């Protein structure tokens with residue numbers, strides 16, 4: 258009998274202390290790891306597991322046949338990149354022997370160790386890795402629902418939303434107003450909204466130079482703020498205006514029919530409104546019982562194991578990784594580590610410890626890049642940022658450095674997508 | 680759900696994870712390869728790939744070690760590497776240097 262089935266039949270009994278024993282692989286039977294979500298976290302983890310532990314059967318559940326990457330999707334807005342250049346398939350993963358189940362995971366039964374899918378039998382696992390990314394929190398911002406997103410796009414999950422925002426920018430009236438509403442932390446890609454404002458400015462400067470961009474922020478501080486503010490005034494003059502929550506700029510409700518945004522202080526009429534709403538872990542996380550009240554998933558730092566359910570690991574944007582930001586870079590780093598830990602746990606070995614890195618590049622224009630980096634260490638409680646390391650690009654760096662960082666940003670994206678999907 | 684029994688498991692996993700982390704920089708080969716793994720966020724994970732980021736597999740033990748140390752001290756021109764190298768101990772740099780420098784082609 259294979260291990261999955263044996264453990265599955267054992268049901269709740271297997272969850273007692275005896276489940277700690279490496280018995281599950283002692284028979285030499287194949288263990289099975291199921292991964293929910295084929296984004297940067299899930300796809301990378303599937304691949305890493307395949308190479309770390311060929312003896313483990315790896316199943317990836319992902320409903321979309323093509324993945325549309327968010328990093329660099331802000332360049333779709335400016336017309337530099339096509340949406341198709343953001344898209345990747347799972348062919349390479351399948352040819353590596355990863356089993357792909359092209360459907361949505363509907364529910365997880367942690368006691369039975371199985372995942373329910375729309376058609377077919379529940380899929381049993383020895384360990385489950387959940388990487389569902391984010392869900393837009395449609396209840397968080399009054400007036401903003403799925404319908405409203407059809408006229409005030411969030412474009413925070415790349416795809417049709419991205420091209421909708423691009424097309425709206427293309428038909429912005431001469432001298433029109435673009436408003437970006439930015440939520441409180443945590444959310445996917447902390448510097449993303451500001452990169453977006455920058456690249457929209459680089460586009461409008463060319464085609465609609467009298468246009469204005471207003472950022473209504475629910476925070477007072479944001480990632481790489483001094484670098485963004487400096488570059489904005491150097492490159493875009495007064496085209497971009499940023500207002501923080503102390504100035505009453507937090508957006509409290511929107512009206513999609515009039516494209517109005519109400520803040521603590523005033524009502525703003527936008528020609529184009531990019532509303533980046535509050536987010537939480539992909540919905541399957543709450544259904545599986547691995548999300549807490551915050552909407553995100555608490556984990557054991559070293560192994561990414563859920564603090565709420567056994568035998569489930571959460572990686573990528575959905576996880577609470579403390580100092581590590583919700584980025585594709587971090588998702589990939591977490592995925593590679595989680596793969597090794599899961600393989601070790603299934604072999605009855607103890608988890609290994611390591612530091613992880615994150616580097617988030619932002620483009621201010623096509624050839625002007627800045628970055629924020631960090632080195633992280635797991636403690637029993639949190640992913641902790643190593644002091645004395647990390648930080649943002651030098652404020653006084655020469656223009657050559659900015660150009661080089663833009664080149665590195667592009668190379669990073671190409672390396673990452675090749676590593677994960679190529 | 681077996682919410683009563685599983686905190687025990689958590690405690691155990693946590694314990695082993697922390698025991699490993701607490702050995703500060705445990706020396707096992709797996710941990711060295713994990714340490715090196717964090718470089719692959721930008722650098723190629725395999726030898727001989729083209730790109731603007733340096734191919735770490737081409738560097739000798741001395742080169743990796745000298746570069747990382749120079750980045751740490753600010754003695755080498757950097758975009759992001761000085762900020763990253765500063766997060767690693769002397770011992771970790773030595774392990775990285777040996778890992779990449781001694782890898783067989």
Ligand SMILES: Cc1cc2nc3c(=O)[nH]c(=O)nc-3n(C[C@H](O)[C@H](O)[C@H](O)COP(=O)(O)OP(=O)(O)OC[C@H]3O[C@@H](n4cnc5c(N)ncnc54)[C@H](O)[C@@H]3O)c2cc1C
Nearest residue numbers: 294296297298327328362389390446573574583584585586
């Ligand atoms: C505009 C923008 C710019 C960005 N730029 C950068 C950048 O420059 N650098 C960077 O590092 N990061 C960047 N990011 C962040 C990056 O996109 C995310 O951090 C990254 O995508 C997280 O990966 P993930 O795998 O956790 O989630 P995702 O990439 O969202 O993948 C989740 C996957 O899970 C699937 N899924 C969800 N629910 C289920 C279910 N029930 N069953 C099966 N499958 C399911 C989804 O279909 C999806 O494919 C940017 C984000 C945005 C929005």
